[in-house]
Amino acid sequence: LGVTDRAIPPLTLYNVLEELRNAGAEAVQVNDVRLTASSYFVEGPEGVVVVDGQTIEPPYRWLAIGDPSTMASALQIPGGAMAQVRGAGGTTTVTELDEVAVTATREPVAPRFATPVPPEG
Secondary structure (H helix, E strand, O other), X not given: OEEOOOOOOHHHHHHHHHHHHHOOOOEXXXXXXXXXXXXXXXXXXXXXXXXXXXXXXXXXXXXXXXXXXXXXXXXXXXXXXXXHHHHOOOOEEOOOOOOOOXXXXXXXXXXXXXXXXXXXX
8 A cells, every 4th residue: 555755644544554454454564664453643743643653754655464355445435544545635556465574573562451371380
């Protein structure tokens, strides 16, 4: 999924992520940032987009692992994610591939509320 060189509002980019998740995406990255269940998009200084504490700049390039036709269809729903990107002045391209490599990684964070099950011994 490609999005134009124009800056797109963070909420619109978050909606792209939600559409991909709802369509069954198993792993997603935007530019060089691996997205997880706790990912967030906010506007940073001077209008830049910040994803999970990292600044990303257009063009926004998305990779998602899942059923390509399901995700492509979901993104093109009238009034959905791609319509919102176009409404913000962006252009979009969705390419269905048989093989995709999500190469961005993240370090796991220590749980705040959960406790791991102690090993049996």
